[in-house]
Amino acid sequence: MPQSAITVIGLGSMGMGMARILVGAGFEVYGQDISEDRLAAFEAAGGRRAPLAEALAASRVVVSVVLNAAQTEAVLSDCAPQMGPGAVFVSCATVPPEFARQMADKAEAAGLHYLDAPISGGAVGAETGTLSIMASGSAAAFDVAMPALEAMSKVVYRLGDTAGAGSAMKAVNQLLAGVHLTAMGEALNFAASQGLDLGKVTEIITNSAGNSWMFQNRAPHVVENDYAPRSMVDIWPKDLGIVCDIAATGNVPVPLTEVALRQYRKASEAGDGAIDDAAVTRVYARACGVKLPGDV
Numbered sequence: 001m002p003q004s005a006i007t008v009i010g011l012g013s014m015g016m017g018m019a020r021i022l023v024g025a026g027f028e029v030y031g032q033d034i035s036e037d038r039l040a041a042f043e044a045a046g047g048r049r050a051p052l053a054e055a056l057a058a059s060r061v062v063v064s065v066v067l068n069a070a071q072t073e074a075v076l077s078d079c080a081p082q083m084g085p086g087a088v089f090v091s092c093a094t095v096p097p098e099f100a101r102q103m104a105d106k107a108e109a110a111g112l113h114y115l116d117a118p119i120s121g122g123a124v125g126a127e128t129g130t131l132s133i134m135a136s137g138s139a140a141a142f143d144v145a146m147p148a149l150e151a152m153s154k155v156v157y158r159l160g161d162t163a164g165a166g167s168a169m170k171a172v173n174q175l176l177a178g179v180h181l182t183a184m185g186e187a188l189n190f191a192a193s194q195g196l197d198l199g200k201v202t203e204i205i206t207n208s209a210g211n212s213w214m215f216q217n218r219a220p221h222v223v224e225n226d227y228a229p230r231s232m233v234d235i236w237p238k239d240l241g242i243v244c245d246i247a248a249t250g251n252v253p254v255p256l257t258e259v260a261l262r263q264y265r266k267a268s269e270a271g272d273g274a275i276d277d278a279a280v281t282r283v284y285a286r287a288c289g290v291k292l293p294g295d296v
Contacts, residue, residue, distance in 0.1 A: 005030060005048075005058040006148055008065060009075050011038040013230065014092070014119065015065030017126030018152050020045050025129075025151040030055035056082040061148050062089050065119075068238060069095040076103055080110040088113040088145045094174060094239050096246065097164035104137070104163035113141035116163035117149070118170035120177075122217070123230050130154040134173070136165035171246055174239040175257050180214040181236075182260040182280055187215070188222055189284035192292060198223045221278035225294030233280060234273035236264035 004027075008019040011033040022029045023046045030050055031042040043049050056062065056079055064075045072093045079089065089107050091100065091114065100116040107114035117135035125131040133149055135142070136159040142149075149156045159165040187210070191201045202219040205211050221227060240261040247254045263283050270286065272279040285292050 004028070004060055005055070006061045006063060007032060007055045007059040008063045009033075009079070010065035010067075010071075011035070011042055012065065013123040014126045015063075016042065017123060017128075018063065018065060018131070019047055020127070021129040021152050022148060023047055027148065027151070028058070030059065052078065053082050056087075057084065060084070060087050061145050062087065063092065063148065064090065065092045068093055069099045072099075072103065076106060080107060080112060083110070083112055085111045086113065086140075086144070088115060088141050090115045090117050090145055090149070092117055092119050094118050094170050094242065095167055096242050097167040097171070100163040100167040113138060113144060114163055115141045115145055116166035117145075118166055119153075120170070120173050121154075125154075126152075133157065134159060134166045134169040136160040136163055138162075168246075171239075171243050175243045175254065177214055178236050178240045178243075178264070179256045179260045180212040181218060181277060182263045184212070184215040184219055185222075185263070185278070185281035185284050188219060188281050188292075189288070189290050192285070192290045193288065198293060218276075218278040221276050222281050223293055225292070227272075227275040227279050229274060229276050231277050232274055233264055233267045233277045236277060236280075237261065237268060240264065 006022055006027050007030045008015055009032040011031050019029050019031050019042060029047050031039055031047045032052060033039055039049055062079055064072055066072055066075055072091055072095060076089060089112055104114040115135050115137040117133050119131045119133050121131040129152055131153040133153045133156045135156060138161055159169055188198055192198060202223055206216045240257055243257050263280055266283045267280045
């Protein structure tokens, strides 16, 4: 059996795209997921299915694309005893830096390499191989994993030789992205309250100084009343919670993040947690009775 395969664990909106990109780049890729439908779809796209032990025995690189720290730890615990010496566990979830360091210690104790490698670029970036990967870990880990990382991304940032720096950098990114997204919601609601056409507002802002990547990417979802979950509202209480927890340990003020976090929690409490995160706009609209596209 080839010893240069890759196993991707978690074939959700991000992992599926990443796994398919690896297949397209010529890698032998094993997919693992709890969903039979996702596994079938991956197999139809040229991926391979096998019991976990068989997939891990064939793979020098394991890419974990799961939701959070608890799932990451569970996946590593399941995989580590079955991975070959010197294989690399690539963790892509957004997690606290200290947790990443703990997982690296756990992997190294099992004779494995660990890359703290959170990702940015959304489902589109995953599907097109244009992610940004913020990675930290040993030179040996990068040596083994780099061909796969480069296939999945437009850029791989090497942020140091120990785990934690990648997750710290992702926290900075999520702080900005989360705040920008709530600012988009506030701006669209404000525009609607003034009787402006939100399609025209989106066109103008994306060509003006007020634009951001989050506005340009998510505002069309509101305009089109399309809240199919590319990235769910419920991701943000977790991610901005991580930012606030890190900040609290160092007594670092993050007031804008705290306000944004409250808005996502309100959206989740209102029943919008599992839909597209552009739905944070609804929090503002509900507060003042503004009608958004699709509202009656």
